[in-house]
Amino acid sequence: MSKLNKDVLFLIFEELKFDKKSLYSCLYVNRTWCETVVPILWRNPGQYLTTINSCTSVPILWKIPSQYLILFNVIFLHLSKESKDILKKQGINNLITEIYQRPLFNYINFWKYLDLFLIENIISSSKIEESKKFNIRDEILKLFFSSNVKFIHLSIPQDYDFQLHHIPGAERCFSELESLSFCCDFGNCQNILNGLARICKSIRKFRVDNVHFCTNNSGINKLIEVQKKLNNVSFIGPYKGSRAIINIIEDESIYKSLEESLIKHVDTIQYLRMDWIPITRILSYLVNLFRLEISTCLPYPTNWNELDYLKDLSLPNLKILITRQVPIKITANLIEITKGQLTEISVLYNDADSKNLFKAICQNCSNLKYLNLSLSNNTNLLISEFENLLISCQLLNKLIIDVVDFDIMFNWDKLLLILAKSSPTSLFTFEFHSGRINLEDIKLFFDNWINRNPMLLEIDSDNYCNEFGEKKQLEDLIEKYKVNGIIKKCSVHSNTRSRWLFL
Structure with missing residues (x-):
């Protein structure tokens, strides 16, 4: 070999x-x-480093991982003599030696993913005083832009005002850009996007984070409009619970103009995420959608009732539907118009009236393979409807249940008995997320899972937040049922993540 x-x-x-x-x-x-x-x-060195959120309000971490310093040193070895002389004149001498060994490879030429937040953290790892970081950043970017690389992905962090499009070589480096991620802020950062719009015409995937903070979206609109093969668009709001959420700018004209910018790409867009209520009839144009994700970071307003056109919508190619904080009535309507084409559904919403949702899935989702539901205590009244759902969706192979608000009164025993009794043969992969799931209920579920495919199970519950007590009892119970062939694999976690985060 x-x-x-x-x-x-x-x-x-x-x-x-x-x-x-x-x-x-x-x-x-x-x-x-x-x-x-x-x-x-070296195509994307950042993917092997510690993950960092580029949309944080504090752009540089207080503690930089050692990998960043190593990466900085490698990059620094590629700087030209001219760049090093410039840095020397700026008083940056501690990083420069007269004699050094060139790397075996020109690693810079292999880079395809330019993450500018990663670059900022790399520069910070050198512990250069703040006043001189600009000079280092300038020379590093000149190095990238003077190489033979043509980037396919660019990520621009929040509060970034370095005018990339003015750097010599930018037109060549970004001429084949396929993916762009941009983080909005309250300032006017649209000049960068306007500049990129003159260079980049081949972007397929476009993501805007913190879109609700955008006060001027002229650059975003222009960049979207000039693309030729735009396929995947995400407008993402702040995470639920973020302190910055109180500063959201609810300017309907911003959202409307973003929707209108997509109209020119109705033939190519297949993936869309919007974290606001549609202002226009944009969904009626995007007939080629394969995946649709609608989220709202604030309580939904009454104008959902004005979206009557959804009843006449046609989305014949839609396979994946995700809704968060969207009223069940609207979600059920979207499910109904797909007429059996959906294979994945994720619904995260605390709505007492889940009957319409279960009914829509039963009647329209015979091809469903993945289902993620948030349930409240009131769902206990709909156990029979949930059983009908399982019977109707015979291709279902993964089910995720989120009990919202960590409702300790939720009747897991009834739900788990229905799962053991009525799950289709294809369904043996489960995730349960709840503030509390009693050990007795889980044991009853295992006991009734007889003559079925060994299950794959993940339990995320506050009951099992430490290594002792109930967690130890559950782990012992799992081992017993593994031996009996009831369980193939099971993992247990404390409920440390919120399923309501807008990820």
Whole structure:
């Protein structure tokens, strides 16, 4: 295998692109393997580092991981003599030595993903005084833009005002950009996007974070309008519970203009996320949608009732529907118009009236394979409807149940008995998220899961937040049922994540 030609090796290593450990081991086989793996590893170095949220209001972490310092040192070795002389004149001497060894590879030429928040953290890892960071940033960006690289992804963090499009080489570097992620703020950062609109015409995936903070979206609109193959668009609001949510700018004209900018791309857009209530009839144009995600970060207003056109909507290609904080009536309407095409549904909403939702799924989702539901205590009155749902969806293979507000009165015993009794043969993968799930109810579920495929189960509950007490009892119980062939795999967590976060 070590003698396979480079083309074959490249195809093999491409399948391992997210497996850092395996790719690293391939570096040591021989020179050919090393030369083939290195460009894959350095295509997107940030994916192997500690994940950081680029939309934080504090752009630089107080503690920088050591990997950032290593990456900074590698980048610094690629700087030209001219750049180093400039930095010397600025008094940055501690990072520069007269004699240094060039890297074996020109790693900069392999970069395809330019994450500017990552660059900021890399610069901070050098512990250079704040007043001189601008000079370092300038020379690093000049290095990237003077290389032969053509980026396919660009990520711009919040409060970033460095005018990228004015850097020599920007037009070449961004000419083949396929993906752009941008984080809005209250300032006017639209100049960067207006500049990119003159360069980038091939963006397929476009994401705007903190869209509710946008006071001027001219650059966003322009960038969207000039694209030729726009396929995936996400307008994402702040996370629920964020302190910044109180500063949201509810300017309907902003959302309306964003929707109107999509009209030119009705033939190509297949994936859409909107974190506001549609202002226009945009959904009636996007007939090629494959995935639709609608979320609202604030309590829904009454004008949902004005969306009567949804009853006449046609989304013949829609397979995935996700709604958050959207009234059940609207979600049920969207399900009904798909006429059996949906394969995935996720509904996160605390609505006492779930009957219409269950009915819509029963009557219109015979091809459903994935279902994520949030339930409240009132859902206990709809156990029979839930059983009908299981009977109607015979292709269902994964079910996630979220009990909202961590309602300790939720009757898990009834729900779990229905699952054991009426789940289709294809369904044996479950996730349960709740403030409290009694051990007795779980044991009863296991006891009734007889002569079925061994289940894959994840339990996320406050009952099991430590290594002792009920968690230890549950883990012992799981081991027992693994031996009996009832369980194939089961993981237990404390309920540390909120299923209401807008992820």
